[in-house]
Amino acid sequence: MTSPHEFVPPMINGVSASKVFLKVITPEPATVFAYLCNEFPHIAIQEWKSRFEDGLVYDALGNHLSLSSAYQANTHCFYYRFLAHEVHVPFEHHVIFENKHFMVVDKPHFLTMSPTGQYVQETLLVRLKNQTGNPDLTPIHRLDRETAGIVLISKCVESRGLYQQMFATRNVQKTYHAIAGFKADLHFPITTQLRMEKGQPFYTMQVIEGEANSETLIELLEHDQHRAKYLLKPHTGKQHQLRVHLNHLGIPIENDPLYPHVAHKAEDDFSAPLQLLAKHIQFQDPVTSEIMQFSSQRELTL
Template structure:
């Protein structure tokens, strides 16, 4: 009989299995199906039933479960996440570089990094897993759905932590381009330092008083008296940092749906991409000890 360490759920259509632990609780559900419906109540019982019927729920030994399968405390269950309907994102990524440890990708606008909310198949990670057949692919850092440009993925579990630590220790130089209004009274280059905290709603950021926890160097590249192209070098990595920093100067990034005013756009509206691009990334490879530099093939124009 195989043990729990031997079973590795297969990747299905680019989607890796998620694992959930069945805890020992006072009033245990009668079945795994009942537990999943209670634990993940944002997913309908009909959807869970369909996943069982499609053979997408496994126990720790690799046996497919049914809606009648008993809840066995202190064991693991694996399940797959698929959505009946997803909005197709009509833009393609490009692989810029690949070696034994890394996959460097040029992400288009509107493509979410990893499965979340209403996107699974229409995410960069799942597209790449399907393309490479590598279920161990993991983003080392992230870009917003609205942002395009260079992003790194780890190909191997063994070396993933080393590259993640490189980002955690800020040993990576990132350069962004942005299109935003031109204001002749602003003198560049400009170093901006602000304290940023979670705002309301939770997915936006706000500026508060206190010791700065975010820093960006901003340069003016070109302008046409109305719009300007800026080069941004973030020294820290706060959520929405570049968007908040430019907005604080009253030059919000063109087509920003969050700043200065939150605008809820239709998810199928691809007509106005945020004019923010992760243009370049460079670092000394912590395993190969060579200088790495990658540039996006995308361009922002005035």
């Protein structure tokens, strides 16, 4: 909880400020600018310089910090992150339900959930903050940038933990649809259980020997000679789980840029969306005890 006198940075263009604690380091830097450049070496010095010059860095009391502002250990500062250029994602999200505590959003393909890397304004969270003016919006769970479909967004701090806990304890039934290859020698339904760990490159996952830590029920919905539509029910929530499980069966999801092979596309190439859709979600609302069910209005077709 913030005290009545604590500075709360305003939201700017849907972007909330990041908070950084200024810890004790040796040798002690002379300025906050020097401290931030040292602590975040992956961010260009010119980027930090621009943030200070643009008035996007504040101290704990809400005063603008300059490039010469003295460093003071055991305090904190705030900064905003904007990008000079972002590739526009030409697809829209749809809010299909909301109440006091959360909103249910139908996310399009290619839209990243939260600010990261080369995306700030072109993210679902910042779009929603701009749309609603609510700085407290926070994703309760996540979908990959490439995946479309249903996602829950918390609207208020007070109940957020209840909904996050609901996902952490797997008290949520999630159903996905996917388009992938058809193999006549695979007999469905199949429950796939695999041990998944970080792969190479670091943003991929791999299957290794050992006790399974991921599980998915896979059903066949329809197929033609070469392609099929599958229903997927994950019991666990490992990164890229559904993509890895179908690839392991020899039926990688159509247009997957990572599995079985990493194939980088241009940032403005929206021609081949990953054929994976978070279609349905069901849970018992931890606040009202009501059974809630929501389905994406999007469809994947053979």
